[in-house]
Amino acid sequence: MTTRPYEAGQYHRDLPSELKRLYRFATLGFEKEARALAALGLADGMKVLEIGSGPGFFTERLSTLVPNGSITGLEIDPELIKHAEEYLPSRAKSPVSFVQGSVLDTGLPDASFDFAVTRLVLQHIPDQAKALAEILRVLRPGGRLVVVDVDYRAANLVYPVKPAVEAILEKTAMAHALRGGDPYVGRRLFKLLEHAGFEDIDLEAAVLHSGVRGIEWCATQFDPDRLQPFVEQGLLPEEEWQAVRDAVDAVLADREAFYLNVMLLAGGRKPSGA
């Protein structure tokens, strides 16, 4: 078992399954995330730092918003950087480069970015204050940060409501917390940015849902196979896993099935005099 809250190869059945989940989630409603990013200060021409850029699926979309700017992806996992470096050259709409390292100690120069964005990463960082202090350091005075993340209570809402599915989502959130993750980061974002020294803080939301692409596209989010590592580690009995599989099959067969996820976007500005 890893000591890092997030390891791409252990967050789902295997790495390809996790990549598929990340791809689908990055493309589910990007235009809404883009609108919120613009409302919180992202503009073309900016020099952008994307923290936890992963396999590059979100980076690809982000690049469409800054065709005259540039993106630096900071990522801790060399395997994901390799994936992004192979995936992006033919797809990115602006220059993209990668730095391997942790948000806790990026090694990047002071005051070197106009805009920083980190999506679905802060929930995996045990020392969030340290991460935000480091982001503040690398932003230029007046530069902006947007943290995109979720709160467990407003994420992965599945209809029809199945107790087996709800119970497992709850268990997964608690397991995430035990590994040092923060399932409730969404409701803490405003105060986290405030304590880190950002100003002009506000929250936007982007509602991702299955209405356009259909429930199957979103099923990677509540795929029972995401629980396989728990079964293998003896944390989840086989019978319970089977009950979840049955419940998910019933959801997918239901004509009224719907999936909903509220992405929260918290933005703040580095003080001009800082």
Ligand SMILES: C[S@@+](CC[C@H](N)C(=O)[O-])C[C@H]1O[C@@H](n2cnc3c(N)ncnc32)[C@H](O)[C@@H]1O
């Ligand atoms: C759930 S994935 C999200 C990937 C991408 N941002 C997206 O929205 O599709 C979390 C990412 O954060 C990275 N990560 C986790 N801890 C990190 C750290 N301390 N510093 C930098 N990146 C980190 C992971 O390796 C992974 O790529």
